[in-house]
Amino acid sequence: YSPVSRSFYSPNLGRRQRLGDGLESWRGFYQSIRPTQMGLSLNIDMSSTAFIEPLPVIEFVAQLLCRDISVRPLTDSDRVKIKKALRGVKVEVTHRGNMRRKYRISGLTSQATRELSFPVDDRGTVKTVVQYFLETYGFNIQHTTLPCLQVGNQQRPNYLPMEVCKIVEGQRYSKRLNEKQITALLKVTCQRPQEREKDILQTVHHNAYYEDPYAQEFGIKIDEQLASVEARVLPPPRLKYHDSGREKDVLPRVGQWNMMNKV
Structure with a gap:
């Protein structure tokens, strides 16, 4: 599970739905222990919240901008929107086979990928990002007009082309x-x-609270069934209107009443 405060979410609990703009909903449950008149009660409820879809960054950006990003260059407002959405998001690289190293995005380059270069050694040898990826990894960058993602600190930025990055799953x-x-x-x-x-009952059964070793350690037993609480139905209040109206008072029916002819 991915914990969020007192709730726990998982993509495997069903109802995983796209919300648009690169987001999806995950299902989960909320839990807490409450002191009640029946003693300590386990409070369980179902919950849903938004997670970032684990998409290739190119696809995420296309969804975010609602268009094919290879057709025309990004505008300044596009760059601001992308930077705002991706800052702090974790990505994993896909160009190094099974070595899926993870990075946290710190920003976006102001230049296109084809214009970027950096020193590769202490002797001041400079290579372009396109050249470096081709020589080092045998990877030919296709989207050279797009900016690169910046990872690491601002003093020594590390450039990653969007097309070699995939968003890590499980980020709320x-x-x-x-x-x-x-x-x-x-x-x-x-x-x-x-x-x-x-x-709720399926969640309680799946989590097997009644077999929890910590609960057993303290002599706590948790019932698998919902608690039964006695209740009563209160009669509706009689509503009184001003004497100048056609109907001076009214008794609500089925939880509602009509204001017609009352004032």
Whole structure:
């Protein structure tokens, strides 16, 4: 699981849905221990939140900008949007076979990949990024007009072409969602009470709280079934309106009433 505060998320719990702009929703559950009139109670509820899709960076940027990024150059506003979305995000390189080294993105180069060069030794030998990748890894960079990702510190930046980077799975998106993404997330999380109850019971059974060694160490036993709580239905309050209205008072029915002819 990927923990977020008191919640735990996994891509394997179903309902993994795309939210747009390179984000997806992961399902999970919330848990806490609460003191109640019945004693200590385990509070479990289902939850969903946004994660960054583990896409190749080229594909993520295309989704973010809603267009094919190889057709025309990036504008200044495109660069700002990409930099804002990718700063702090972890990526893994794909051009070194099984060696999937991970980096955290610190920024975006102001120059295109084909214009970038850097010193490769202490003697001041300079190579272009395109030349270096071809000679060192046998990798021919295709998207030379795109900027490179900057990883590492600002004093000694490390340039990585977008096409050799893939976003690492399991990174929660903590920034504000747009309206379209919020709508998509609400659609995923909306459940009928019976479905929610079923999912909660499955989560409790799957996590086997009743067999937890730490709970057993303290002599705590956790029931597999939901707690039963006695309740009562209160009668609706009678509503009184101003004497000048046609109906001076009204008794709500089925939790609602109509304001027609009341004032």
